[in-house]
Amino acid sequence: MQNIHFDNITIDKIDDAVYDKENIAVSVLRLDKIHPVISGNKWFKLRYYLEEAKAVNKKNILTFGGAWSNHIIATAAVCKTNGYTSTGIIRGEEPAELSPALMMAKEMGMNLVFISREDYSNKIIPEQFINEEYFIISEGGYGFKGAEGAATIADFFKKENYTHICCAAGTGTMTAGLALACGTQNKIVAISVLKNNLEIEKQVCLLLPDKKPNLEIIHDYHFGGYAKLKPELIQFMNMLYNKTSVPSDFIYTGKLFYGINDLILKNYFHSGSKLLLIHSGGLQGNASLRKGTLIF
Numbered sequence: 001m002q003n004i005h006f007d008n009i010t011i012d013k014i015d016d017a018v019y020d021k022e023n024i025a026v027s028v029l030r031l032d033k034i035h036p037v038i039s040g041n042k043w044f045k046l047r048y049y050l051e052e053a054k055a056v057n058k059k060n061i062l063t064f065g066g067a068w069s070n071h072i073i074a075t076a077a078v079c080k081t082n083g084y085t086s087t088g089i090i091r092g093e094e095p096a097e098l099s100p101a102l103m104m105a106k107e108m109g110m111n112l113v114f115i116s117r118e119d120y121s122n123k124i125i126p127e128q129f130i131n132e133e134y135f136i137i138s139e140g141g142y143g144f145k146g147a148e149g150a151a152t153i154a155d156f157f158k159k160e161n162y163t164h165i166c167c168a169a170g171t172g173t174m175t176a177g178l179a180l181a182c183g184t185q186n187k188i189v190a191i192s193v194l195k196n197n198l199e200i201e202k203q204v205c206l207l208l209p210d211k212k213p214n215l216e217i218i219h220d221y222h223f224g225g226y227a228k229l230k231p232e233l234i235q236f237m238n239m240l241y242n243k244t245s246v247p248s249d250f251i252y253t254g255k256l257f258y259g260i261n262d263l264i265l266k267n268y269f270h271s272g273s274k275l276l277l278i279h280s281g282g283l284q285g286n287a288s289l290r291k292g293t294l295i296f
């Protein structure tokens, strides 16, 4: 895989007097630094699908996403740098003006195909794409290969150094991957960024052999739903950056950092806990915010 800079990954400690007082250590695994576009968890989720496509000699990758999807951008970028063609089945009618994410995907050569929300939710693929040439990856890279790929995120930290591994969850594929990698050694705490997506527990467990994983999915920090926000989220992201120089995005990692901070204040974690927060990238998502909203 070209252009992915694993050497850039660091583990940054977050210093905070309140965390010290509670005797909680907080660090961040900076997967956002591996690539400006294929950032964070997306490359990890895609890696084994691409290997499989190669093994079965398929050069055309087809996948699904909404107008703000980081998975769509990452798939477009990965395909471009590795000699695959990419097709994105996009939820909803073609807008007059493409979102920044779709614009980026298109610039990287992805063939964007818009289908109605109804067809999308019924998983109806336009007929011309139902043939053997296409290798299909489901929305968000959800599936066993996605989870196995996400499990390799754990190669970049020492499990014994932490009690909890915390991440943002969309489809839950990364959450499942971390649970696969960590077993019972670490508790996985995932902040779901969708509103009341109570299906996610089931979706995560479907990807795990252990049906009682050491993990909890928290549903209290979606700020109104997927890609929704409130002023206090933006304020928190700016404050975090000011204090630590760690940038975050308002769709995923901002909600993760906010949620974990709030859980610490509410004594969710016992004294002596050592937390590793997965910075899963996604910073390009901030391009849809009005200029000047964020200080970074």
Ligand SMILES: *Cc1c(COP(=O)(O)O)cnc(C)c1O
Residues within 6 Å of the ligand: 040, 041, 042, 045, 070, 071, 140, 168, 169, 170, 171, 172, 173, 174, 175, 249, 252, 253, 280, 281, 282, 283
């Ligand atoms: C896609 C994404 C996630 C969610 O990953 P899932 O495996 O779908 O739960 C988290 N963070 C960022 C930055 C993402 O782009």
